Amino acid sequence: MASILQAHSASSKSEIGDLHVRREEKLRELKETLANAGEDQLQQLVMVDAMQRLGVAYLFQNEIYAILEKQYTRSSAYNGDDDGNHQLLEASLRFRLLRQQGFPVTPGRYCSYHFVLTQIQQGKLMIICTDLMRMTDAEACNKIKNNEKLKSGLIASDEDINGLVELCEASHLSFQGEEMLDEAGKLSRQLLTAWVSNNHNDHRVTLVERTLEHPYHKSLTRFMAKKFLNNFQGQEKWVCSLQELANLEFNMVESIIQNEILLVSGWWKELGLTRELKFVRDQPIKWYTWPMACLVDPRLSEERIELTKAVSLVYIIDDIFDVRGTLDELVLFTAAVARWDTATNDELPNYMKTCFKALNDITNNISQCVHEKHGWNPIEILRESVHIHISSNM
Numbered sequence: 001m002a003s004i005l006q007a008h009s010a011s012s013k014s015e016i017g018d019l020h021v022r023r024e025e026k027l028r029e030l031k032e033t034l035a036n037a038g039e040d041q042l043q044q045l046v047m048v049d050a051m052q053r054l055g056v057a058y059l060f061q062n063e064i065y066a067i068l069e070k071q072y073t074r075s076s077a078y079n080g081d082d083d084g085n086h087q088l089l090e091a092s093l094r095f096r097l098l099r100q101q102g103f104p105v106t107p108g109r110y111c112s113y114h115f116v117l118t119q120i121q122q123g124k125l126m127i128i129c130t131d132l133m134r135m136t137d138a139e140a141c142n143k144i145k146n147n148e149k150l151k152s153g154l155i156a157s158d159e160d161i162n163g164l165v166e167l168c169e170a171s172h173l174s175f176q177g178e179e180m181l182d183e184a185g186k187l188s189r190q191l192l193t194a195w196v197s198n199n200h201n202d203h204r205v206t207l208v209e210r211t212l213e214h215p216y217h218k219s220l221t222r223f224m225a226k227k228f229l230n231n232f233q234g235q236e237k238w239v240c241s242l243q244e245l246a247n248l249e250f251n252m253v254e255s256i257i258q259n260e261i262l263l264v265s266g267w268w269k270e271l272g273l274t275r276e277l278k279f280v281r282d283q284p285i286k287w288y289t290w291p292m293a294c295l296v297d298p299r300l301s302e303e304r305i306e307l308t309k310a311v312s313l314v315y316i317i318d319d320i321f322d323v324r325g326t327l328d329e330l331v332l333f334t335a336a337v338a339r340w341d342t343a344t345n346d347e348l349p350n351y352m353k354t355c356f357k358a359l360n361d362i363t364n365n366i367s368q369c370v371h372e373k374h375g376w377n378p379i380e381i382l383r384e385s386v387h388i389h390i391s392s393n394m
Contacts, residue, residue: 026245033238034063045093053228054246055221058297072103088163096170107181164188165211172217220293280319287311309362321393
């Protein structure tokens with residue numbers, strides 16, 4: 001039996017080593033591709049977008065920033081004469097990626113409703129719809145459906161579809177007052193919705209429906225990455241490399257998440273709050289999903305676990321205020337948190353003493369972790385934040 005286990009262990013280590021080698025190989029290939037993308041600005045943007053959607057962008061942070069910085073410099077220097085830079089797909093994708101990264105970009109006329117109409121009027125989208133924006137979505141859909149030109153396809157090429165899809169995606173990053181971008185987004189959604197209703201069997205329908213139902217800016221990458229991978233295609237070599245890297249990352253991340261769930265569940269069981277506070281929620285896995293969704297970098301495992309502990313106390317305190325505590329007890333509890341002195345809490349009922357002890361221990365542990373890693377102790381800020389949160393419940 002021992003020899004079998006040793007052989008299995010050796011085999012597992014060998015497989016892990018092979019996976020690591022493959023991952024490093026794909027990383028190296030993709031970094032070289034990003035560095036040598038040259039003047040093909042659209043391909044650079046498509047690569048960056050795919051990496052972000054697949055949840056592997058953290059592996060290419062420096063390369064991605066360098067690409068976007070060049071894209072921003074070029075777009076800022078644009079003088080209005082080069083029509084090649086103004087294709088709807090490229091302009092919309094560039095705008096979205098730059099704004100996501102924090103570059104100070106404005107939509108301009110190339111992500112605007114008027115630019116879409118220009119594209120349409122030039123025959124690029126096979127329909128003139130200058131009055132669509134004055135209609136409701138239902139009226140616009142009916143107009144599009146009843147147009148004879150639309151029955152033959154509405155939008156002829158992948159470029160048309162991808163351009164409207166990216167304009168739709170970009171519109172979700174509009175700031176207050178950017179009415180032209182809002183209008184362009186509305187128009188793109190009307191056109192895409194009508195196109196889907198007339199082209200159920202088209203291979204592009206999945207892409208369009210996903211954009212309409214789950215725009216990237218309003219979705220969680222962790223939950224959408226596999227769906228994107230299933231529809232991510234291309235003839236370029238880098239596409240295959242990125243697909244393989246994404247699959248390797250999925251397996252690694254899945255293993256990390258499973259381990260973190262075990263650690264969170266073990267911590268919660270050992271804490272034992274539900275044995276003493278039987279009225280509180282017992283949902284550690286649900287609480288873990290918040291940090292998992294917010295801190296997507298696989299390397300932030302410790303941060304996800306510690307944040308889960310803080311989130312759990314938010315729910316516990318919420319249950320104390322909503323389910324168990326009387327007004328007098330809650331006033332005492334709020335005052336105890338303001339003092340933050342475990343030695344002067346004799347007036348609290350036992351269940352509140354238990355909660356305050358857990359709150360104190362978790363706050364101290366998080367502060368210690370931060371201090372050990374960064375040389376700065378946030379204990380006072382964390383205590384003040386807890387006090388503000390609890391006071392807001394009164």
